[in-house]
Amino acid sequence: MMKLPGGMRHKYEEFLEEETLHVLDGTVLDLDVVYEDLDKHILQMQYDVVAFGYDPYNAKSFVERWSKENGPFGIEKVIQGARTESVPLGELKKLAGQRLLLFHEKLMQFAMGNAIILEDTNGNRKLLKKRYEQKIDNVSALMNAFIAYKNHKESFE
Numbered sequence: 001m002m003k004l005p006g007g008m009r010h011k012y013e014e015f016l017e018e019e020t021l022h023v024l025d026g027t028v029l030d031l032d033v034v035y036e037d038l039d040k041h042i043l044q045m046q047y048d049v050v051a052f053g054y055d056p057y058n059a060k061s062f063v064e065r066w067s068k069e070n071g072p073f074g075i076e077k078v079i080q081g082a083r084t085e086s087v088p089l090g091e092l093k094k095l096a097g098q099r100l101l102l103f104h105e106k107l108m109q110f111a112m113g114n115a116i117i118l119e120d121t122n123g124n125r126k127l128l129k130k131r132y133e134q135k136i137d138n139v140s141a142l143m144n145a146f147i148a149y150k151n152h153k154e155s156f157e
Contacts, residue, residue: 001013001023012109014106015106015107017109018105018107019105020105020106020107021077021107022037024037027058029058031058031059031061031062031065032061032065034062035062035066041144046089049070050073050074050152050154050155051074051075051076051148051151051155052074052076052144052145052148053076053077053078053144053145053146053147053148054077054144055073055078055079055140055144056077056079057078057080063075068105070115074148074152075148075157076147076148076151076152077142078144078147079094080127080140082120082124082125083124084147085125085126085127085143086123086124086125086126087142088146088147088150089117089125089126089127089143090141091142092121092146094118096109096112105125107138108138108142110135111136111138111139112137112138112139113125113136114135114136114139115136115137115139127139127140127143130144136156
């Protein structure tokens with residue numbers, strides 16, 4: 001965080017204060033620590049997680065642990081790219097246009113504001129992830145969650 005420019009660091013400090021951003025110790029991401037942090041958050045917020053979507057890049061140990069502790073039902077692998085992103089991004093765009101996507105957390109509002117969708121000549125969409133300093137990981141996670149929701153709608157009724 002100390003390497004961020006002043007304005008961006010201030011924004012990140014705002015997210016830390018809001019408790020939507022968790023900065024973990026160390027320079028190497030330990031997925032067991034991430035898992036424990038998420039598990040604690042799920043319990044604290046009293047969420048009932050019935051499905052989740054994930055990008056398989058570097059997620060193997062996390063997903064294996066989740067499956068072992070919670071069962072394999074509802075786990076959806078979401079390969080990143082226009083083939084899988086196009087339809088859900090179009091649907092999320094419609095929901096946003098109808099003001100049906102509401103985010104009370106500043107971190108999510110920030111990420112949504114940074115999200116740029118690339119559309120090719122065939123109308124296929126995918127998230128643009130080139131802007132390193134303006135993170136959109138939450139938007140990608142939202143898309144993955146939306147895909148898992150759509151594939152397991154009956155579990156949410």
